Amino acid sequence: MKYAKSKNDIVNEYIGDLNDEIAPLFLEIRACVLAAGPAFNESIKWKNCLVYGTTKNHIQTVVGKGKVSLIFFDGISLNDKYGLLEGDGSKARTMRITSLDFNKTALKDYVKQTLKNEK
Amino acid sequence: MKISFQKKIGDPSLGILFFWKMSVVTRSPMTIAEHFIPEPFFDYLFIQKGRVYCVADEAEGKFVLPRQSLRTLHTRPVKLSFSTPLVLFGARFALGFAESFSGEIQANCFLKQDWVKRDANDLESFASQVTEYVRAQRSPKSPYPMLLPNFEESDWLVNFSTRHKRRLYQAAFGLSRKELQNIRNVHVFLEQACDFSSRNPRIIEHVTPDVFYDQPHLNHSFKKMTGLAPVEYFQNSSILQDNLMSASYNEVLPAVNKIGV
Numbered sequence: 001m002k003y004a005k006s007k008n009d010i011v012n013e014y015i016g017d018l019n020d021e022i023a024p025l026f027l028e029i030r031a032c033v034l035a036a037g038p039a040f041n042e043s044i045k046w047k048n049c050l051v052y053g054t055t056k057n058h059i060q061t062v063v064g065k066g067k068v069s070l071i072f073f074d075g076i077s078l079n080d081k082y083g084l085l086e087g088d089g090s091k092a093r094t095m096r097i098t099s100l101d102f103n104k105t106a107l108k109d110y111v112k113q114t115l116k117n118e119k
Numbered sequence: 120m121k122i123s124f125q126k127k128i129g130d131p132s133l134g135i136l137f138f139w140k141m142s143v144v145t146r147s148p149m150t151i152a153e154h155f156i157p158e159p160f161f162d163y164l165f166i167q168k169g170r171v172y173c174v175a176d177e178a179e180g181k182f183v184l185p186r187q188s189l190r191t192l193h194t195r196p197v198k199l200s201f202s203t204p205l206v207l208f209g210a211r212f213a214l215g216f217a218e219s220f221s222g223e224i225q226a227n228c229f230l231k232q233d234w235v236k237r238d239a240n241d242l243e244s245f246a247s248q249v250t251e252y253v254r255a256q257r258s259p260k261s262p263y264p265m266l267l268p269n270f271e272e273s274d275w276l277v278n279f280s281t282r283h284k285r286r287l288y289q290a291a292f293g294l295s296r297k298e299l300q301n302i303r304n305v306h307v308f309l310e311q312a313c314d315f316s317s318r319n320p321r322i323i324e325h326v327t328p329d330v331f332y333d334q335p336h337l338n339h340s341f342k343k344m345t346g347l348a349p350v351e352y353f354q355n356s357s358i359l360q361d362n363l364m365s366a367s368y369n370e371v372l373p374a375v376n377k378i379g380v
Contacts, residue, residue, distance in 0.1 A: 007123035010365050041122040043358070044365035054120060055151065056356040073354050 003027045004034070011042045011050065018063070026061070026068055028100055029107070033059065033070075036108035037115050058114050070095045072110060077117050082106035120145045120203075124362045127242050133253050134216030136160070137366055138246040141359055143169075143205040155197040155360050156345040156352070157302045160367060161212040162190040163249060165235050169205035173229065174198040188229040192217075192294050192302070195227065196346040201358075208235075208245040211363060214299070215264050218291045219257040226293035260291055270303055272296070304330045305344050308337060310368050 001023055006012050018026055033052055034040060040052040040059075050061040060071040072078060075085055075093020084106050085093040095110065121144045129135030143151065150172075164171070164184065171184040174197070184199075201207075217224050224230075234252040239245035263275050265287065276284055288296050307330050331337040341349050 007121070008362065009124060009126040010362055014365075039120075041120065041358075043122075043124070043361050045353075045357075045361045051361070053356050057354060 001027065004031070006042050008042055008044075010044050014044050014050065021066070022063055022068065025097065025100055026063060029061070029068055029070070029097060029102070032104050032107050033111050036111035039115060040111075054115070054118060056118075058118070059111070067096055067098045070097070070107070070110075072114060074114070074117065078110055078113050080110075082109070085110070120149075120151075122358055125242055126366055127246055129210065129246070130250055131213075133250065133257065134213045134219070135250065135253060136211045136213055138210050138242055138249065139208070139363070139366070140242045140245070141205070141207045141209075141362070143201060143203050143358065145203040149203050151201045151203065151358060153199045153201065153357055153359055154346070154355055155193070155199055155357075156347075157193040157195065157305070158360075158364065158367070159192070159214055159299065159302050159306060160363075161192065161214075161216055162363070163210040163212070163232070163234065164188050164190060164229075165208040165239060165245060167206040167208060167239065169207070170202045171205075171207070172200045172202075174200070184229055185231040187232045187235060189232050190229050191224055191226055192292055192299070193227050194294065194298050194302070195344070199359075207359070208239055208242065209363075210246070210249045211367065214266060214292065216253075217293075218261060218264060219259045221256045221258040224291065224293040226298075261287065265291060266299075270300075301340065301344065305341055308341070308349075309364070 001015070003015060006015075015023070015027070015030075030042075030050070034042075037052065039054055041054065043051050043053070045051045045057070045060070051057050052059040052061075058073055060073065062069045062071065072085070072093050072095070074091060075087065076089075076091050078085065078093065080093070082103060082105075084095050084103060086096060087093045095107065097107075121142075123142045125140045127138040129137045165187050166184065172181050173184055174181045222230065235245060235248045237244070237248065239248060263273055265273055265276060267273055272284075276287070279287070285295060288294065288299070292299060307327055311327075326334050326337050331340065338348060341347075341352070345352055347355060
């Protein structure tokens with residue numbers, strides 16, 4: 001698998017251990033998130049969730065069977081003009097991605113909004 | 120803010136699980152707060168650049184960590200703050216390390232140490248100096264390890280009285296067996312891959328009945344030990360401990376205590 005290496009060794013190990021079925025989708029999503037939010041640092045939290053954060057955690061990636069879920073911790077503050085965010089909790093919203101032709105524009109927009117809202 | 124985290128596998132025969140180096144660079148100097156929760160590991164910290172402050176509790180107030188220190192087992196959370204730019208080296212040790220540590224171990228403290236004599240500019244150099252020191256200084260406190268890899272007590276302690284065992288635990292780890300077990304229990308919960316997104320199982324689905332009777336039991340123990348409710352903890356950001364915990368959970372927990380004493 002070819003991908004931009006993280007500055008965090010644990011993230012690289014985590015990506016290296018992903019199974020071949022989900023790895024391409026995971027890497028495409030990761031590339032998309034990092035392109036829209038270059039300020040993000042990556043870390044692995046709670047054993048196997050990739051978390052993107054700055055001075056606080058913003059997005060958690062959870063790998064499921066045939067899908068990758070992105071949990072926006074402060075998803076309630078996002079303007080969801082694409083209607084792809086799920087959830088009715090008090091704060092978090094989830095974007096579920098199942099195929100490589102996912103809406104990259106929407107994901108980038110959510111990521112940019114997340115960083116903008118932090119300021 | 121740019122954070123990099125490097126890791127190097129340690130020497131399990133000495134109780135060294137792994138070595139790490141964390142660098143934090145920011146555009147302008149700043150202070151980053153970190154909420155450190157108790158873990159069943161010892162950490163050696165070497166501050167090459169920057170400062171680390173510790174707020175242990177209200178009574179002790181805030182103090183600057185020595186350049187080199189050994190973080191012993193904690194039974195309560197510790198607030199650390201890092202000043203940037205920061206370059207921090209560290210080594211994580213299994214519980215068994217304490218059984219062969221020549222110095223006195225007390226819980227809830229950072230013991231000032233001086234293991235790294237020469238300038239450690241990279242992880243390799245730091246690792247070799249720490250390994251050398253630990254190898255030279257080790258002095259087993261008991262003939263066999265007290266805890267098995269699965270955290271159960273070794274058979275050789277079976278005929279010891281409760282009081283005797285309490286003294287042995289206190290001397291080796293600075294904590295009682297029960298306190299060690301409480302720390303371990305919280306981490307049994309944290310080792311799981313929890314997904315708290317909407318429409319997914321809630322915390323109740325992740326409660327292990329063998330460890331916590333029910334969710335209130337988990338919440339109570341968790342809050343007492345970490346200072347945060349489980350969900351608060353999951354959203355809390357940590358630049359150092361998250362990485363240390365991931366590395367510990369993913370690679371070294373099965374090897375905990377497998378030390379040739």
